[in-house]
Amino acid sequence: MSEQNQQIKLAKRPEGTPTKEHFDIVDIPINDPNDGEVLIKTVYLSVDPYMRGRMSAGKSYVKPFEVDKPINGTIVGEVVTSKSDSFSKGDFVRGMFPWQRYNVVSASHVEKIDPSIAPLTAYLSVLGMTGLTAYFGLLDIGQPKEGETVVVSAAAGAVGSAVGQIAKIKGAKVVGIAGTDEKIDYLESQLGFDKAVNYKAANFKQQLKEACPNGVDVYFDNVGGTVTDNVLSLLNDFARVPLCGAISTYNLKPGEDHGPSILPKILKTRTTIKGFIVSDYQEQFPEAIKDLANWIAEDKLQYEVTTIDGFENTPTAFLNLFEGKNKGKQLVKVSEASS
Numbered sequence: 001m002s003e004q005n006q007q008i009k010l011a012k013r014p015e016g017t018p019t020k021e022h023f024d025i026v027d028i029p030i031n032d033p034n035d036g037e038v039l040i041k042t043v044y045l046s047v048d049p050y051m052r053g054r055m056s057a058g059k060s061y062v063k064p065f066e067v068d069k070p071i072n073g074t075i076v077g078e079v080v081t082s083k084s085d086s087f088s089k090g091d092f093v094r095g096m097f098p099w100q101r102y103n104v105v106s107a108s109h110v111e112k113i114d115p116s117i118a119p120l121t122a123y124l125s126v127l128g129m130t131g132l133t134a135y136f137g138l139l140d141i142g143q144p145k146e147g148e149t150v151v152v153s154a155a156a157g158a159v160g161s162a163v164g165q166i167a168k169i170k171g172a173k174v175v176g177i178a179g180t181d182e183k184i185d186y187l188e189s190q191l192g193f194d195k196a197v198n199y200k201a202a203n204f205k206q207q208l209k210e211a212c213p214n215g216v217d218v219y220f221d222n223v224g225g226t227v228t229d230n231v232l233s234l235l236n237d238f239a240r241v242p243l244c245g246a247i248s249t250y251n252l253k254p255g256e257d258h259g260p261s262i263l264p265k266i267l268k269t270r271t272t273i274k275g276f277i278v279s280d281y282q283e284q285f286p287e288a289i290k291d292l293a294n295w296i297a298e299d300k301l302q303y304e305v306t307t308i309d310g311f312e313n314t315p316t317a318f319l320n321l322f323e324g325k326n327k328g329k330q331l332v333k334v335s336e337a338s339s
């Protein structure tokens with residue numbers, strides 16, 4: 001094969017905000033698959049905020065990346081050579097693989113996907129980890145009821161945009177929080193949010209209060225920090241808070257995270273706050289994917305992807321998540337699919 005393989009490794013662990021210096025791109029060979037293995041060409045690669053946690057050494061729900069070893073993430077690719085009865089050349093597949101242009105992996109770690117059902121990008125967004133996160137966090141923990149007020153932060157991102165639309169499907173009043181006026185307009189005029197508020201506005205707190213005249217029944221938290229403190233101050237009795245992510249804290253140095261400052265409010269409102277990891281719901285994924293696919297087909301659930309072209313731009317795509325440069329799911333387009 002004449003094409004060159006490349007791999008992205010963790011060069012060193014960041015303290016604070018990572019930069020391109022924390023990644024190394026190296027040339028490596030393209031190996032031939034052995035029996036039971038497939039050679040996969042990466043078409044799209046997913047960059048996700050949780051990967052920031054894996055760049056640090058601390059203990060978490062998933063093992064840290066190792067320095068000088070490849071970073072792993074979810075990839076959609078095309079089978080180039082198959083030494084497995086389960087896959088043929090030209091099949092589209094998904095899996096957690098090293099950030100490489102080509103990977104040789106055991107067929108048992110590969111899931112076939114069907115591009116005639118949905119575009120390849122959907123399998124890394126609304127029909128993938130982020131759509132499932134929105135679905136289970138909101139429906140299992142948030143449990144929105146008709147007429148209740150649901151607030152979601154990072155609302156124009158991959159998880160948040162799905163949360164708001166699913167809450168609308170369930171008859172809730174939905175308020176989104178995002179970081180640019182263009183995103184505010186997108187949420188209100190395209191995704192049908194009842195109201196959206198820019199957390200960078202000087203009068204954010206006042207705007208949020210006005211957007212939630214009946215208080216907040218469900219807060220789907222993607223960001224933590226002061227945005228969350230402001231939402232928590234509006235909670236109603238027996239509110240539910242699915243704790244999904246805390247991106248505003250991911251680049252803090254040790255000792256800089258002071259946690260939520262209004263715990264007494266949680267006590268007084270008897271609010272339930274519950275952290276969750278989407279993989280907790282693995283056994284229920286097939287049912288959820290049916291619902292998500294039906295809502296897409298019925299035009300009730302839209303999804304957007306922001307793509308950066310070029311494998312070498314993967315670190316930039318990842319770093320952009322922390323600057324809010326993405327709308328919907330941030331992906332990297334690594335190659336053209338050949339079939």
Ligand SMILES: NC(=O)c1ccc[n+]([C@@H]2O[C@H](COP(=O)([O-])OP(=O)(O)OC[C@H]3O[C@@H](n4cnc5c(N)ncnc54)[C@H](OP(=O)(O)O)[C@@H]3O)[C@@H](O)[C@H]2O)c1
Nearest residue numbers: 049133154157158159178179222245246247248277278324
């Ligand atoms: N629990 C789970 O199983 C699970 C699974 C997937 C994702 N998550 C979490 O869910 C959250 C959203 O993930 P995603 O993949 O959908 O990413 P995303 O929302 O598509 O992208 C991240 C967004 O976060 C916002 N942001 C960045 N820095 C911020 C800050 N300092 N303060 C407030 N907002 C900030 C940016 O939008 P703005 O322009 O609005 O700032 C950015 O676009 C993340 O916290 C992630 O870790 C959890």
